[in-house]
Amino acid sequence: MTSSTTTHQDSSGWLDRAGIILSGALLLIALGVLVAAPWLAWRWVQHPFPAALFGPSYVASAASPPNWEGARLGVWPPVQLEAVDGVRLDTSFALEREMSHRRIGDRVTLTLKHPDGSRDQVTVTLMQIGAADLIIYMGLFYLVGLAYVAIGAWVYRKRYTQPDGRTFGALCAAIAIVTCAIFENSTTHVLSWLWFAGLPIGSGLMVSLALIFPQPFGPAKRWPLITWLPSLVGLGVALAALPAIYNLNEPWNYEITWRIALTYLIISFVFFYGCVWYHRVRSPQALVRQQSRVILWAACSRSGQWFASSALS
Numbered sequence: 001m002t003s004s005t006t007t008h009q010d011s012s013g014w015l016d017r018a019g020i021i022l023s024g025a026l027l028l029i030a031l032g033v034l035v036a037a038p039w040l041a042w043r044w045v046q047h048p049f050p051a052a053l054f055g056p057s058y059v060a061s062a063a064s065p066p067n068w069e070g071a072r073l074g075v076w077p078p079v080q081l082e083a084v085d086g087v088r089l090d091t092s093f094a095l096e097r098e099m100s101h102r103r104i105g106d107r108v109t110l111t112l113k114h115p116d117g118s119r120d121q122v123t124v125t126l127m128q129i130g131a132a133d134l135i136i137y138m139g140l141f142y143l144v145g146l147a148y149v150a151i152g153a154w155v156y157r158k159r160y161t162q163p164d165g166r167t168f169g170a171l172c173a174a175i176a177i178v179t180c181a182i183f184e185n186s187t188t189h190v191l192s193w194l195w196f197a198g199l200p201i202g203s204g205l206m207v208s209l210a211l212i213f214p215q216p217f218g219p220a221k222r223w224p225l226i227t228w229l230p231s232l233v234g235l236g237v238a239l240a241a242l243p244a245i246y247n248l249n250e251p252w253n254y255e256i257t258w259r260i261a262l263t264y265l266i267i268s269f270v271f272f273y274g275c276v277w278y279h280r281v282r283s284p285q286a287l288v289r290q291q292s293r294v295i296l297w298a299a300c301s302r303s304g305q306w307f308a309s310s311a312l313s
Helices: 003-045 094-099 131-159 163-181 192-212 218-222 224-245 253-282 286-312
Strands: 080-084 107-113 119-125
Touching (some): 003 131, 003 163, 080 094, 131 163, 192 218, 192 224, 218 224, 224 253
Antiparallel strands (some): 107 119
8 A cells, every 4th residue: 555545545534534523513503503593583573673674784684575664664775774763773683672672563763874874764663573474484494494404414324424425414404504594684683693604605515515426526536625625615705704794883794795605606506507417418327317317406496495595685
């Protein structure tokens, strides 16, 4: 056995161990989000809200239905909610605090800040979210996330010793985090940092999976570390965005980081589809071609969920 072969086996060994630990940890985080999300949603619906949804930096969310009073009065991107009845919102959790001692039907004055620095005020009636809206914004996405955690955990348990099994389990965990935390990103904001991190990390995992499944590409066989690079890029995007997520002084910086993450997501989808289509058309093995057909069908469903989550943000 040559020294280069021994070195390659050693590097593969510690990469495998690291992959097992990190993939398992991501699944545990997703499980934690599954537990926390319903409780946070229940806590939020106990109080009224100002007829509009807001991101963690209080920039108005486009997820607000146009028939809500806030949207009709101009509480819509890119305005930022700066104060309620003259009380400045000093943290990303201050709005929930202000709503906790008000009642449904109260009239409050919202101070809105525009990107050019100008301000205006609107008066809205506090409302409680309806059951139908709660099902759309929370319930359906939560069930999707629950399914992804179950599938990812099952695959991880069966194939955690294989790179494709670990990567698929981690990807399912990232999708579950994004879908389960999407409601919190516009309400309590407790899970906003995890929701955002799940997007670029999941995008990187998608590229990593395309490099090794259904059949590894040559460079991924020779240099297994290559399969880690897309996820590391995603992690870098997530870490770079963290200071902007809760930055109330420069709230529109969050939009810039969001666009970077969305661009990475689109690139990852294109790469993933391209690799799977390549296997579907060019692989000499009938089993690989069949697996590629199944993956393409499943990926179409997954892409719809990811982009729905992105749109509702």
